[in-house]
């Protein structure tokens with residue numbers, strides 16, 4: 001059973017004795033965004049209305065994983081040294097049939113998934129993520145059930161005609177099953193987040209967070225839609241938590257489930273928009289059809305509009321030819337007849353003032369149609385706020401208070417992970433009742449350049465976090481030149497995100513990167529043919545370098561068991577999975593490529609003591625043995641843990657301190673010369689040093705007989721089963737440098753052989 005995770009006084013994860021620990025792992029798995037039965041990836045064409053009509057009958061069982069495959073996936077992840085899983089699930093998967101009609105079969109399947117993960121060797125730490133992207137599948141992403149859109153009065157079947165959302169499914173030719181047109185013309189790369197600025201998603205978030213303030217007429221069964229939606233969402237999450245506790249309480253007792261995150265990437269909707277008649281100057285994502293808010297209200301009411309269109313160019317996004325959209329009589333809103341049927345189905349009674357067939361923003365006097373034909377924007381500043389922090393400190397806090405209270409009623413010891421809007425600091429919660437000592441702050445990081453261009457640009461980079469948070473008077477100042485500076489800039493961004501989060505929540509709150517990752521389909525998917533993953537390796541290594549420099553825990557986005565070269569993660573053309581069954585045939589064990597080690601020179605043989613579990617060496621927390629009978633140095637040895645299928649493995653597989661007997665100071669893994677440096681402040685223990693610092697030293701780089709270690713003090717044991725170095729060091733400032741010796745380069749650069757060898761090192 002993995003040890004319980006504690007939080008130290010300076011906001012680091014630690015064990016009960018205050019030894020710092022790191023959480024590393026993946027988001028498992030993005031397939032939860034789409035139904036499994038029928039299999040409705042975003043490349044399933046929408047041929048007729050069954051997409052909508054049957055949305056209440058879908059099942060998500062088998063997403064995230066097919067039960068029988070769980071063991072192999074978890075073992076594979078453990079071979080990377082990973083100890084943590086972020087388990088996304090969607091509201092839709094729990095409550096697709098209608099409000100309060102839960103899919104208990106799916107919940108029981110999730111219980112089984114958790115149980116099976118927990119039974120693989122010593123299990124994993126798992127936390128739950130109520131995931132969403134741009135509100136729901138029906139508005140171009142994932143998350144909420146279809147009925148939530150009906151609840152707001154929308155007719156999602158008309159989102160295409162009114163440009164209320166852009167859905168990948170509409171860009172698939174039903175005859176060929178392939179995408180129509182060329183990428184940039186039809187469904188551009190990473191166009192799905194533009195839904196955050198379209199009518200459907202922007203309205204849903206405004207209602208969810210600010211319905212009471214902005215849409216007081218929208219009440220359902222006597223409740224404002226804000227309370228109705230938040231209530232249903234929180235109840236669904238808590239029903240899942242309660243079901244897990246009822247069916248498998250041991251998952252909580254054995255430290256398998258460590259906590260719950262708040263809603264993934266919450267969004268402010270229209271809240272804060274100062275002028276609905278223009279595209280906000282500060283919006284840095286403009287791609288494809290880009291209506292202003294007012295234009296999207298008009299389109300939603302079936303009024304023809306000519307709107308801006310943007311293209312991705314070398315210099316960012318530039319305006320192309322405007323485009324005229326004619327909804328041809330269709331509206332994004334339910335007709336009276338349609339709404340009556342929906343209301344009868346879900347037992348909804350709406351405020352009589354809430355007219356059907358009408359834009360709710362027109363209903364609230366934001367705009368009107370004068371003389372039966374002229375649309376006029378009456379209140380361009382309807383959603384405007386005195387300053388940019390109003391949403392986060394009020395609307396978001398109100399929502400977070402709801403889930404916080406419910407979760408704390410359920411459990412006081414589990415972590416609650418607060419997730420602010422993406423790339424933005426959290427609310428100021430110091431001295432607030434909803435900030436306790438089991439709270440973690442979630443951050444997500446994606447490098448704008450890598451994400452939007454799907455390439456690793458070594459020459460030009462952008463300070464994405466600085467840009468998003470308007471830290472520059474001119475966006476040109478956010479540009480960085482040269483790979484080294486780009487790497488340092490990413491490192492600086494993560495550390496600033498951490499600093500900003502701590503300045504809002506206090507230094508005692510740990511910062512956890514619950515999502516960070518890269519697209520693997522870089523350079524027009526060249527690597528899938530050439531097996532040259534150097535761009536991906538460089539991009540991922542830059543993230544690894546940034547994370548380890550600040551001792552940041554993280555779960556990579558993502559591991560997708562059903563990834564394919566053609567459809568990526570089966571969702572909106574994304575391809576972020578660190579592993580793909582389609583990459584298995586491309587795999588060559590890099591160890592096999594390195595020359596068979598020569599018999600080690602006597603001095604090296606004396607450098608590290610290796611042990612297996614049999615030797616009685618203690619077991620590091622939450623770590624597994626890949627295989628019991630592994631003779632690593634036997635020429636015939638192939639790693640039993642199957643690494644085939646990992647992409648950019650060189651950058652994913654990284655040494656890291658699993659548990660520090662003391663405090664972290666600095667770490668850096670150098671991929672080029674395969675060296676790892678760790679600096680720490682060792683604990684002052686009055687008695688003999690008996691507790692080591694555990695460092696994950698992957699065999700992928702470091703062959704036990706070729707380890708070269710230099711340190712400021714102490715002695716080591718290398719546990720080959722776990723790939724873990726146990727370093728018994730002195731108190732105070734210490735360092736350790738671990739290198740993989742090669743035949744041609746016997747010593748660490750800058751050090752001679754004698755320096756390589758610490759006072760006490762033995763190989764058994």
Ligand SMILES: CC(C)CCC[C@@H](C)[C@H]1CC[C@H]2[C@@H]3CC=C4C[C@@H](O[C@@H]5O[C@H](CO)[C@@H](O)[C@H](O)[C@H]5O)CC[C@]4(C)[C@H]3CC[C@]12C
Nearest residue numbers: 133193265284285316422446448449452462464468557574
């Ligand atoms: C010169 C460049 C073109 C400048 C780029 C500026 C902006 C376009 C980008 C700056 C920040 C970007 C956003 C950062 C984070 C995002 C969240 C992300 O969602 C999660 O990521 C996964 C992979 O996409 C996804 O599968 C998960 O479900 C999500 O939880 C989606 C993209 C974005 C909104 C990103 C968009 C582009 C910037 C605004």
